[in-house]
Amino acid sequence: MLLTKLHIRGLRSSAIWRASKAESLLQKGDYFNSTLSKVVANGLINTEFSKTPSLVDRIKKMTEYYTTERLPLQGHMTLIAYEMLEKPENVTDNSMYQAEIIACAMELLQSYFLIMDDIEDGATSRHGKTCWHLLPDVKTLALNDSSIFRSTIHEILKQNFSGPLYTQLLDTFNDAYSQVAIGQHLDTLFSTSKDFSLFTQANYDNIVKYKCTYYTMRLPLMLAMILTNRADEESFKLAENLCREVGDLFQMKNDFMDCFDSESESGKSGTDIQEGKCTWLAVKSLERGTPEQRTTFTTCYGSWDQEHVDTIKNLYKDLDLIALYEEEQRIRYKIFMQKVQALPSNATPTPELFLKLLQMAQAGQ
Known part of the structure; x- marks a missing residue:
C-alpha cells in the first residue's frame, strides 16, 4: 500500500x-x-x-x-x-x-x-x-x-559519545534490549505451551508491542530526537502512539509472508506454523473457525509434519484469512494516516517525518 x-x-x-x-x-x-x-x-x-x-x-x-x-x-x-x-x-x-x-x-x-531469534527459533x-x-x-x-x-x-x-548524551543513548539501547527480550519471552512462552487458549488478540498484541513496535520505527525516532536535543516525554509519547500502528502493520505482514511466501521479508525461512507461533493468522483462525475447524487447528498446528502444515495453510484459505488480512491492513493504514493528519504542523516528530518514515518502511518491505 x-x-x-x-x-x-x-x-x-x-x-x-x-x-x-x-x-x-x-x-x-x-x-x-x-x-x-x-x-x-x-x-x-x-x-x-x-x-x-x-x-x-x-x-x-x-x-x-x-x-x-x-x-x-x-x-x-x-x-x-x-x-x-x-x-x-x-x-x-x-x-x-x-x-x-x-x-x-x-x-x-x-x-x-x-542472531538470537534464529537460535531460539531453530531457523536454518x-x-x-x-x-x-x-x-x-x-x-x-x-x-x-x-x-x-x-x-x-x-x-x-x-x-x-560522552556526558548526558551518552547516558541517554545507552539507556535507550538498554530499553530496546529489555523490550525485545520481553517480546521474545512471550513469543516463546505461547508457542511452547501448546495451550491454544492463550492465542488471543490481547496476547498477540503484547508480543507485537514488545517484539516489533519498539524498534520498527519508534527506536530510530527516539535516537534522532536525542541527537537533536528534542527528546521529551510528550514527544516520546507521540512517537509511541503512532509507531504502535506501524508495528501492527509490520508484524501482520511478517506473519502473513512467513506463511504464504517461501522466505519471509525478514529473510528467514518461514516456520511459524511448525513452531506453533502465536501469529495473527493463528489467532484469527481460532476466532473465526467452527468447532470442527478449531479441532483441525489444534490437532495440526505446531507440527513439523508437512501434511499438517499444508492442512493449516488450507484452513487459513478456507477461512478467507487472505481477504481479512488485506482488509485489516487497509483499516490500520487508514487509522494511522488519520492520526498523522490530525497532528499540528509543529508537532515533534512532525507529520512529514512520520509520512516519510512510513514511505521508507513500505519501500523496504
Whole structure:
C-alpha cells in the first residue's frame, strides 16, 4: 500500500522531500556498509577485544555476515529522522557522522536480535544463507558470539559519545534490549505451551508491542530526537502512539509472508506454523473457525509434519484469512494516516517525518 497522491504532492512541495545529505549518502551504493565497517573497526580499538586479534576478526565476520546482507532500513530511518528534526544550520559533516554512528549501532542491534531469534527459533536460513549458529566454526559458540556482538555496540557508543548524551543513548539501547527480550519471552512462552487458549488478540498484541513496535520505527525516532536535543516525554509519547500502528502493520505482514511466501521479508525461512507461533493468522483462525475447524487447528498446528502444515495453510484459505488480512491492513493504514493528519504542523516528530518514515518502511518491505 502506497501513500496517496495528495500526501506525495504535499511532501514534494516542501524542502523536506528534496534530496537531503542523508539520502544522497545512502544512495551511494555501499556507502553505509563501508561506514559500518569503519565504525566497528574504530569501536574495537583500545578495548579488551583488541587484545585478542582472532576475536576482532570474528566480530568483523559477524558484522559482514548478518548486517551487510540486508537493507539497513532502521539505520536509514535514523539518519533521515535526524536530518529532518535537526535545525539546518546544525547539520554539518561532523554531526552527520555522529548520526551515522548511531545508525550503524542501530543496525548492529538489529543483527544481535536476528542472531538470537534464529537460535531460539531453530531457523536454518537468513537472507538466503545458512544461519550463523549452524556454521561449522560457530555452533554452540553462537550464544557467546551474540553476547560479544551486544558488547561491541556498547563499546561503539562509549568511544564516540560522552556526558548526558551518552547516558541517554545507552539507556535507550538498554530499553530496546529489555523490550525485545520481553517480546521474545512471550513469543516463546505461547508457542511452547501448546495451550491454544492463550492465542488471543490481547496476547498477540503484547508480543507485537514488545517484539516489533519498539524498534520498527519508534527506536530510530527516539535516537534522532536525542541527537537533536528534542527528546521529551510528550514527544516520546507521540512517537509511541503512532509507531504502535506501524508495528501492527509490520508484524501482520511478517506473519502473513512467513506463511504464504517461501522466505519471509525478514529473510528467514518461514516456520511459524511448525513452531506453533502465536501469529495473527493463528489467532484469527481460532476466532473465526467452527468447532470442527478449531479441532483441525489444534490437532495440526505446531507440527513439523508437512501434511499438517499444508492442512493449516488450507484452513487459513478456507477461512478467507487472505481477504481479512488485506482488509485489516487497509483499516490500520487508514487509522494511522488519520492520526498523522490530525497532528499540528509543529508537532515533534512532525507529520512529514512520520509520512516519510512510513514511505521508507513500505519501500523496504
